[in-house]
Amino acid sequence: MQFMSRRKKYTNPQTELYGHALQFYGQPPLENIxxxxxxxxxxxxxxxxxxxxxxxxxxxxxxxxxTMKLDNESKNLNFPYRAETDDRKSQNGPRxxxxxxxxxxxxxxxxxxxxxxxxxxxxxxxxxxxxxxxRFNVLSSTQKQDFLKRNNLQYNTxxxxxxxxxxxxxxxxxxxxxxxxxxxxxFYKVPFQDALDLVRxxxxxxxxxxxxxxxxxxxxxxLNDFRTRLSKALALTAxxxxxxxxxxxxxxxxxxxxxxxxxxxxxxxxxxxxxxLEQIDSLSGKSFPLCMRQLHQSLRENHHLRHGGRMQYGxxxxxxxxxxxxxxxxxxxxxxxxxxxxxxxxxAYAYSIRHMFGKEGKRTDYTPxxxxxxxxxxxxxxxxxxGCPFRHSDPELLKQKLQVYKVSPSGISQIxxxxxxxxxxxxxxxxxxxxxxxxxxxxxxxxxxxxxxESQRVLGGGKDIKxxxxxxxxxxxxSAARGSTSAREAAANTSQDLAEKTEDLDSFFQDA
Amino acid sequence: MPSSSSASDYDPACLPDLxxxxxxxxxxxxQYFRWLNYGGVQKNYFLNREFSFTLKxxxxxxxxxxxxxxxxxxxxxxxxxxxxxxxxxxxxxxxQHNTVKSGTFQALEKELVFDIDMTDYDDVRSxxxxxxxxxxxxxxxxxxxxxxxxxLREDFGFQHLLWVYSGRxxxxxxxxxxxxxxxxxxxxxxVAEYLSLVxxxxxxxxxxxxxxxxxxxxxxSLTVVExxxxxxxxxxxxxxxxxxxxxxxxxxxxxxxxxxxxxxxQDFQNEKKPENRWELIKDQASRKQGxxxxxxEKEIMLQYCYPRLDVNVSKGVNHLLKSPFSVHPKTGRxxxxxxxxxxDTFDPFTVPTISLICEELDRPRTGEEExxxxxxxxxxNEKDAAERRKIRDYKRTSLAKYVKxxxxxxxxxxxxxxxxxxxKSDLQKEF
Numbered sequence: 001m002q003f004m005s006r007r008k009k010y011t012n013p014q015t016e017l018y019g020h021a022l023q024f025y026g027q028p029p030l031e032n033i034x035x036x037x038x039x040x041x042x043x044x045x046x047x048x049x050x051x052x053x054x055x056x057x058x059x060x061x062x063x064x065x066x067t068m069k070l071d072n073e074s075k076n077l078n079f080p081y082r083a084e085t086d087d088r089k090s091q092n093g094p095r096x097x098x099x100x101x102x103x104x105x106x107x108x109x110x111x112x113x114x115x116x117x118x119x120x121x122x123x124x125x126x127x128x129x130x131x132x133x134x135r136f137n138v139l140s141s142t143q144k145q146d147f148l149k150r151n152n153l154q155y156n157t158x159x160x161x162x163x164x165x166x167x168x169x170x171x172x173x174x175x176x177x178x179x180x181x182x183x184x185x186x187f188y189k190v191p192f193q194d195a196l197d198l199v200r201x202x203x204x205x206x207x208x209x210x211x212x213x214x215x216x217x218x219x220x221x222x223l224n225d226f227r228t229r230l231s232k233a234l235a236l237t238a239x240x241x242x243x244x245x246x247x248x249x250x251x252x253x254x255x256x257x258x259x260x261x262x263x264x265x266x267x268x269x270x271x272x273x274x275x276x277l278e279q280i281d282s283l284s285g286k287s288f289p290l291c292m293r294q295l296h297q298s299l300r301e302n303h304h305l306r307h308g309g310r311m312q313y314g315x316x317x318x319x320x321x322x323x324x325x326x327x328x329x330x331x332x333x334x335x336x337x338x339x340x341x342x343x344x345x346x347x348a349y350a351y352s353i354r355h356m357f358g359k360e361g362k363r364t365d366y367t368p369x370x371x372x373x374x375x376x377x378x379x380x381x382x383x384x385x386x387g388c389p390f391r392h393s394d395p396e397l398l399k400q401k402l403q404v405y406k407v408s409p410s411g412i413s414q415i416x417x418x419x420x421x422x423x424x425x426x427x428x429x430x431x432x433x434x435x436x437x438x439x440x441x442x443x444x445x446x447x448x449x450x451x452x453x454e455s456q457r458v459l460g461g462g463k464d465i466k467x468x469x470x471x472x473x474x475x476x477x478x479s480a481a482r483g484s485t486s487a488r489e490a491a492a493n494t495s496q497d498l499a500e501k502t503e504d505l506d507s508f509f510q511d512a
Numbered sequence: 513m514p515s516s517s518s519a520s521d522y523d524p525a526c527l528p529d530l531x532x533x534x535x536x537x538x539x540x541x542x543q544y545f546r547w548l549n550y551g552g553v554q555k556n557y558f559l560n561r562e563f564s565f566t567l568k569x570x571x572x573x574x575x576x577x578x579x580x581x582x583x584x585x586x587x588x589x590x591x592x593x594x595x596x597x598x599x600x601x602x603x604x605x606x607x608q609h610n611t612v613k614s615g616t617f618q619a620l621e622k623e624l625v626f627d628i629d630m631t632d633y634d635d636v637r638s639x640x641x642x643x644x645x646x647x648x649x650x651x652x653x654x655x656x657x658x659x660x661x662x663x664l665r666e667d668f669g670f671q672h673l674l675w676v677y678s679g680r681x682x683x684x685x686x687x688x689x690x691x692x693x694x695x696x697x698x699x700x701x702x703v704a705e706y707l708s709l710v711x712x713x714x715x716x717x718x719x720x721x722x723x724x725x726x727x728x729x730x731x732x733s734l735t736v737v738e739x740x741x742x743x744x745x746x747x748x749x750x751x752x753x754x755x756x757x758x759x760x761x762x763x764x765x766x767x768x769x770x771x772x773x774x775x776x777x778q779d780f781q782n783e784k785k786p787e788n789r790w791e792l793i794k795d796q797a798s799r800k801q802g803x804x805x806x807x808x809e810k811e812i813m814l815q816y817c818y819p820r821l822d823v824n825v826s827k828g829v830n831h832l833l834k835s836p837f838s839v840h841p842k843t844g845r846x847x848x849x850x851x852x853x854x855x856d857t858f859d860p861f862t863v864p865t866i867s868l869i870c871e872e873l874d875r876p877r878t879g880e881e882e883x884x885x886x887x888x889x890x891x892x893n894e895k896d897a898a899e900r901r902k903i904r905d906y907k908r909t910s911l912a913k914y915v916k917x918x919x920x921x922x923x924x925x926x927x928x929x930x931x932x933x934x935x936k937s938d939l940q941k942e943f
Contacts, residue, residue, distance in 0.1 A: 172725045192668065193699050200702040202727050209669025209691070307824075347570050380713035382632045382820065393715040 022135050024151055029105045042257055044077045045106035049127040070134055079103055082138055112244055113257035115237040120258055129227050136219050155188040163187055173205035188213045195221050275321045277330050287455035289448045290389045290431055292316050298385040303338025308378055309386040312369055314356050319368035319449035324357045370447045371425050390424040407434050522844030522865040530866045531592040537905045540915045545581035546922050551929025562599030562606040564832050565591055577606040594841045597832040619830035621694055624687035628656045632820040638749055645681050648748040653683050655740050656819035659733045672925050675850045677863055679840025704826040709818050718764050720814040722807040737817045745816050746786040764812050772796050839866050848914040864910035872909040
C-alpha cells in the first residue's frame with residue numbers, strides 16, 4: 001500500500017475481488033488511499049470487532065438476537081452486512097462496492113496494528129473468525145458452494161454406499177442431521193486435524209481419524225481454514241512491521257489502535273506495597289470479586305491451591321499491589337500450614353511465583369486475568385477452585401454461597417436470572433452492587449482488578465486511591481450508539497494534522 | 513516367580529544405593545534409544561529431544577539432551593536421577609538453548625500423551641483418597657484404559673499406543689504415531705476435549721450431562737462402563753449401600769423431576785440389595801423417556817466410572833511427562849509398560865520395585881537360566897561381554913516381561929520405519 005496524504009485517487013474498480021459477499025482476505029489491497037480514509041476505516045472496523053466481542057459474551061453466538069444486533073452495527077458502520085436475496089442487483093452496485101472495499105482495506109490495516117504480540121494476535125483472530133462465521137452463515141447455499149469453489153477448498157465426498165453403511169452413526173453424531181438429510185446431501189470426509197472445532201465439541205462422527213461432515217456444516221471447516229491462514233499471515237506481517245513503523249504518519253495511529261483494544265490490563269503495578277498482608281482477609285470480604293474471594297477462602301481452608309488457582313489468584317494479588325516479597329511471604333506462610341514444608345515450598349512453588357512477576361524463565365511479566373479470560377479459558381475440574389463462580393459453579397451451590405455471604409434473597413434471584421441468561425459479568429456486577437449497597441455501579445465490569453479498584457473507591461470515598469483506569473471500558477457501550485456521528489466527525493477533520501487526529505481518536509474511546 | 517512380599521521391602525532411603533545398580537545393569541537403554549530415535553527416519557530427532565532429571569535433594573535440571581545412546585547412558589549413570597521426564601523435540605539441541613536467538617528455540621513435536629490420576633476420582637471412590645490406591649478402585653484405571661484405547665484407535669486412527677503404569681496412582685498413555693507427534697496445541701486440546709465427559713470442579717455436583725442424540729463415542733464408552741459397573745460400583749464401592757453414598761447418587765437425578773428422589777428414597781426403605789436398587793433407578797429413568805434429563809442413569813454411571821483426564825497435560829507440545837522405566841521415589845516401583853492383553857489381571861501391587869529387581873540380580877542362577885544363557889550366547893556372539901551380560905541381567909529379573917512387551921511395541925513401529933527409510937532413499941536415488 002502506498003499513501004499520499006489528503007489525495008483520494010480512484011483506481012480501477014476491482015469488481016472481481018469485490019463482486020462477492022465474502023472473502024478470505026488473501027490479497028492485500030493495491031490502491032492508494034488518503035490518511036483520513038486509512039484512519040476512519042481502521043477505527044470503524046475496530047468498533048465492529050469490539051461489538052463482535054461484546055455480543056459474543058452477552059449472547060449465544062449465531063442466535064437471532066446476536067445476528068440482528070450485528071446486522072445493525074454493520075449497517076451503522078457501513079460494512080457489508082447481509083447478502084441481498086437478489087444477488088445480481090446488489091453485489092455489483094456502487095454502494096455495495098464501497099462497503100466491500102472498506103471491509104477489505106480496514107482488515108489489512110488492522111493486521112498491521114494487531115500482529116505485534118501474541119495477545120493482540122489472539123484477540124484479533126478471535127473476532128475476525130467470529131465475524132467471518134456470522135457472515136458465512138447468512139450466505140445462501142448456492143453462495144456457500146460458490147465460495148468454496150472460488151477458494152479452492154476441495155474436500156472429498158463419500159460414496160452413497162459408504163453413506164448408507166454409516167447412516168445410523170451419522171445421525172447420532174449431530175442433532176442437526178436426520179435420516180432424510182443423510183440421504184439428501186453430500187458428506188465430506190475430512191482429516192480430523194482440519195475440523196478441530198467439531199471434534200472438540202463432539203458434534204461430528206469420527207472414524208479412523210476422519211470426520212464425516214454434511215455439506216450444510218462445512219462452515220466449521222472453512223472457519224478453521226480461515227483461522228489458520230490468518231494466523232500465518234499475521235506472523236508474516238509482524239516481520240514487515242519495522243518498515244511500516246518507519247513511516248511517521250502511521251506509527252502513532254497503529255500504536256493507538258492496539259492500545260485502544262487493550263485498554264486497562266492492570267499489568268503495570270501501581271500502589272505497590274500499599275496493601276499489607278494483614279489486610280487481605282478483610283479485603284477479600286469487602287472488595288474482592290466472588291472468584292477471588294472463593295480462591296482466598298479455599299487457600300485459607302486447605303492451605304493449598306492448584307496451579308490454575310495459583311495463577312488466577314496470584315496475578316490478581318499482583319494487580320492489586322502486592323510486591324514479589326509480599327507474595328512470597330503470603331503463599332509460603334499459607335502453604336507451610338498445610339502439607340508443604342518450607343524447603344519444598346522454596347524449591348517448587350517459589351519459582352512459579354517469581355515466574356509470575358517476570359523474574360524467571362522468559363521473564364514475561366504476566367498480566368492479571370480479565371473476566372473474559374477467566375470465563376472462557378481453563379475450566380476448573382475436580383479439586384480446582386478457580387474460574388468464574390457465575391459461570392462454573394452449580395447454580396444451587398452458587399445460591400448457597402451467596403446466602404452465606406449474606407446477599408438478600410431477591411438479590412440472589414436477580415443474580416441467578418443473569419447467570420441463566422449467561423450474563424456472567426453482569427451477574428458479578430450485580431453482586432458488586434448488592435454488597436456495596438448501591439443501585440447502579442456506573443462502570444462496566446470486565447476485569448477482577450477493576451472490581452477491586454472500584455470497590456476501594458466506593459468504600460474509601462474516592463479519597464486515597466486515585467482513579468486508575470481510563471474510561472475505555474465504559475465508552476465501548478456508548479460508542480456503538482454514537483458510532484455513526486463520530487465517524488462523520490472524524491472524516492470531516494481533514495484539515496488537522498496527525499497529532500490532533502490522534503487526540504480525536506482518543507475521543508472515540510472516552511465518554512463524549 | 514518372586515512374591516510381592518519382598519517388593520514391599522522398598523525403603524526410599526536405599527535409593528542412592530539402588531539407582532546406580534539400576535542404571536548400570538537393568539535400565540533397558542538400547543530399547544529406550546530404539547524408541548526415541550524412531551528409526552532414524554527424521555534427522556536429529558533424538559539429538560533435539562529434551563529430558564529433565566530430578567536429582568537427589570529435589571534438584572531439578574531441565575533441557576538435558578544427548579547425541580547418542582552412549583552419551584545418554586553415561587550421563588544417567590553419572591547423575592543417577594531419581595526421576596526422569598521426557599519432553600519435546602525442539603528446533604535446536606535443548607542443552608544449547610541459551611545460545612539460540614530468543615524466540616527461535618521452539619518445541620516442534622512430541623508424542624500425544626494422557627495422564628490418568630486416581631486423585632481426580634476422589635469424589636467418587638469411597639475406599640481410598642489422595643495418593644492411596646487399592647484393588648477396588650484400580651478398576652477405574654482398567655475402565656479408563658479400555659475406553660481411551662478404543663477411542664484413540666478406532667475414532668482417531670492411531671495405532672502405536674504405549675500404556676505405562678505411573679508407579680503409584682495412575683497410568684500414562686504415549687501415542688507414538690507420526691501423525692500424533694506432529695499435532696498442534698489446538699489439535700491436542702481438541703482430542704482431549706473430545707475424550708472428556710466429566711466436567712466441573714468441587715463446586716459442581718452434576719459433572720456429566722447427556723443430551724440427545726447420544727454420540728457414538730459415548731455409546732461405545734457406556735458399553736465398557738456397563739461391563740464393569742455392577743461389580744465395581746454396586747458391589748465393591750457399594751455406592752447404593754450406606755445412606756451417605758445413596759444420597760450422593762440421588763443428588764445426580766434431575767431436579768425438575770421432583771418426585772423421583774422422594775420415590776426412590778421410599779423404595780429404598782424396602783429394598784436393600786444394591787443391584788435391585790439400581791434397577792429401581794434405571795426404571796425411573798426409562799419412565800422419563802423422551803423428557804429432558806432422562807439419561808440420568810447413564811450420567812450416574814459415567815460420573816462414577818468414566819476416565820478423568822487432565823487436559824493440560826495433553827495440550828502442551830512442550831509438556832514434560834514421566835518417562836517409562838523411571839523409578840517412583842516414594843513407592844520404588846518402576847514405571848512399566850502395560851500389556852493390554854493382560855489388562856484385567858494387571859495388579860499394580862505386583863509391579864516390580866527397584867529393590868526387588870536389584871535383589872533378583874544377586875540371586876544365583878538356576879539350571880533353567882543357564883540354558884537360556886547358552887541360547888543367548890549363540891545369538892549375540894558379535895557383541896562384547898559386558899553388553900551380553902547386561903542383556904542377560906534384566907532378563908533375570910521381574911522386569912523382563914515388561915521389556916519384552918516394550919520390544920513388541922517397538923517391533924510394530926519398526927515396520928513403518930523400514931518403509932520410510934526405503935522411501936526416502938528411493939527419492940534420493942531418483943535425483
